[in-house]
Amino acid sequence: MDDVEEKKEITIDDLAAMVAKGFGGVKKDFDGMKKDVELGFATAKKDLELFKLDTNTHFNNIETDLKSVKKDLSELKSTVDDINETVMSYDKRIEFLEEKVL
16 A cells, blocks of 8 residues: 555645635625626616606506596587587477477
8 A cells, every 4th residue: 555645634724725715705706696686686776767657657648648538528518418408499499389380
């Protein structure tokens, strides 16, 4: 067993350097993930602001459309009332003429 390699003994300083190197890699990974998360939050916030703007625009358009429909219905009611008044007036005239003729 002459070919057996001698195992190097790890010193406290070697172990501390390996741990520091490992934690340095972990910190670098966490820093990268932190940047990704911050970018994700920024993108999500921007998307939500755009959604809010689009939603407000749609609701404002719907509100405008409803006001227009309400105005149109009011005008239609007025027209129907006028037609009803005219028809009732003609009905009275027809009755009057029928009395005169008969």
